[in-house]
Amino acid sequence: MSDKSxxxxxxxxxxxxxxSLNDDRDRIAxxxxxxxxxxxxxxVKGTRLAGATRRRWEEAEARLLLLWRLFDAYQRVLDTAGELRARQSKPADATLRELSALLEGPSVELPLDEIPLEKRTLLGPTSERCTLDAAVERMTTVYGEVIDLVSAVNAAWEQLLGPLDEAEEGWRExxxxxxxxxxxRDAELDRIGRELAAAGQIVRTDPLALVRDGRADTSRLDQARADLDKVRAGLAEAARVRERYEQRVAAIGTSLARxxxxxxxxxTAYRTVQVKIASPGVNEPHDPVPVLRERLDALAALHGSGRWPELADGVADLESTVAAAIDQATRARTLIAxxxxxxxxxxxxLDAYRVKAARLGFAEHHDxxxxxxxxxxxxWTAPCDLQQSTVVLAQYQRVLRSLETGTD
Structure with missing residues (x-):
């Protein structure tokens, strides 16, 4: 091991x-x-992993085991050097050479797993040694790899477990x-439950399978939560309709009366317009009330059989339809009137223009x-031709303006 020259x-x-090396050893340990x-x-170690996460963890564990074995070899060299130095307060040159070889030379024997394939023989791996500094570099590399993997898995869990827990709690609610x-049973709720179970299995056992570009992909969980929000909203509305059915039905009845x-x-306005306005261009308002009352009456059967989700859908749809019908009827009334x-x-x-003409002294103008x-x-003749009346009134206005400005 020593080099005499x-x-x-x-x-x-x-x-x-x-x-210095002993301090390094303490820090490494x-x-x-x-x-x-x-x-x-x-x-990570205590979780039953699967898929890509399991493969990477098994590789990291094997590397970590090699790190410990390399550290043991590293310690043995330091222990040997320490014992050798302790034998003599003033070591001889031979001892200093041996200490130099231990501290600066290739004194750390690598674990067999660390020996590259090209340096092995048919009779088995030959031993290979490295310096203490090189051993520290190798250990640092492996340590960093393990740290990176543990950090990646935990980061993925931090990003995934929150949405998963929220979705699962939403499903339970x-x-x-x-x-x-x-x-x-609610078919959609059951479907989401199966989807969450499958997603949860991946999140808990193979989180790295969901990592894309350094970020965990939560889209599957986000979709499940969005679907759950809809289902829960529907179920909550069904519960509200069950509790306030009579009030909701009464409100629909009031809206139908309106x-x-x-x-x-x-x-009434339509009939008046048909008499008093020429070519009004409007249709008689359609009456949806009888059909809507039939739908209102049909809700009683759903209520009686306790089909609350269907009842909630029916009530909400009828409320919306009645509101739209009122809006449409109001617009029709406004248009006709x-x-x-x-x-x-x-x-x-016309009266205002006549007064203005008289004030300007043009009341007797023949045009x-x-x-x-x-x-x-x-x-003032029924039916009134609004289009022609507008044309004539515009002509009256132009003539009056010309007379007023002297541009006739």
């Missing part, structure tokens, strides 16, 4: 190197023990709601008299 280290250099006692390491409704009233006003309002507006504008008579005949 090499210049040996001095006694002070040996003592300094031994002190502490780091290795801290790693094995770390909660993240213990969690949905199951409690479904059970409280006493309607049997719809009937709006339609009656629209039909607007034709009469337009006629009254044109009448008012204005003719246009006023023509517009009056159109606006």
């Amino acid at each position: 090499a210049t040996p280290m001095s006694r002070d250099a040996v003592d300094h190197a031994l002190g 502490s780091a290795l023990l801290d790693l094995e006692n770390h909660p993240g390491y213990q969690l 949905g199951a409690r709601l479904a059970q409280s409704l006493e309607t049997g 719809l009937d009233a709006v339609l009656d006003e629209a039909r 607007g034709l009469l309002e337009r006629r009254d507006e044109l009448r008012g504008r 204005l008299i003719r246009l006023h008579e023509e517009a009056g005949a159109l606006l």
Whole structure:
């Protein structure tokens, strides 16, 4: 092991190197023990892993075992050097050469697993040695690999377990709601439960399978949570409808009465428009009330049989349909009544133009008299031609403006 031709280290250099190397050994031992006692390491080690995560962990464990064996070899060299140095307070040159070989030369025998294939023979691996510094470099590399893997697994769990727990709690809440409704199993809730069980198995045993570009892919869990939100909302609404069925039905009845009233006003306006407005271009409002009342009556059967989710869907759909019908009827009433309002507006504008013409001294102007008579005949004759009335009134306005500005 010693090299007779090499210049040996001095006694002070040996003592300094031994002190430094022993400090390094203590730090390495502490780091290795801290790693094995770390909660993240213990969690990974104590989990029954699967898939890619298991393969990588088995590789890391094998590498960590080699690290410990290399560390043992490293310690043996330091122990040998320490014992050799302790024998003599003033070591001879031969001893210094031996110490130099231990501290600076290839004194650490590598574990057989660390010997590359190209350095093995038919009779088995030949021994290979490295320096203490090289041994530290190898141990540092392996330590970093294990740390990286443990960190990656724990980071994936941190990103995945929260959404998984939230989804599973959401599923349990949905199951409690479904059970409280006493309607049997919910097919969609069962489907989501199976999806969560499959996703949970991957999350807990093979989290690295879900890592993409350094981030855990939570899309599967996010979709399950979104689906659960819909199911729970539906079940919660079913529970509310069960508790407040009479009030909801009464409110729908009130809305139908309002719809009937709006339609009656629209039909009355329609009949008036048909008489008083020429070519109104509007249709008589459709009456959906009878069909909607039939749907309202049909809800009683769902209520009587305790089919709460179907009842909730039926109530919500009917409420929405009635609200839309009221909105449509209101727009129809406004449109139809607007034709009469337009006629009254044109009448008012004609009177205002006549007053303005008189104020400006053009009341007897023959063109204005003719246009006023023509517009009056159109606006006060049933049915009123709104389009032609608008044209004549615009002509009256242009003539009056020309007279006022002197541009006739």
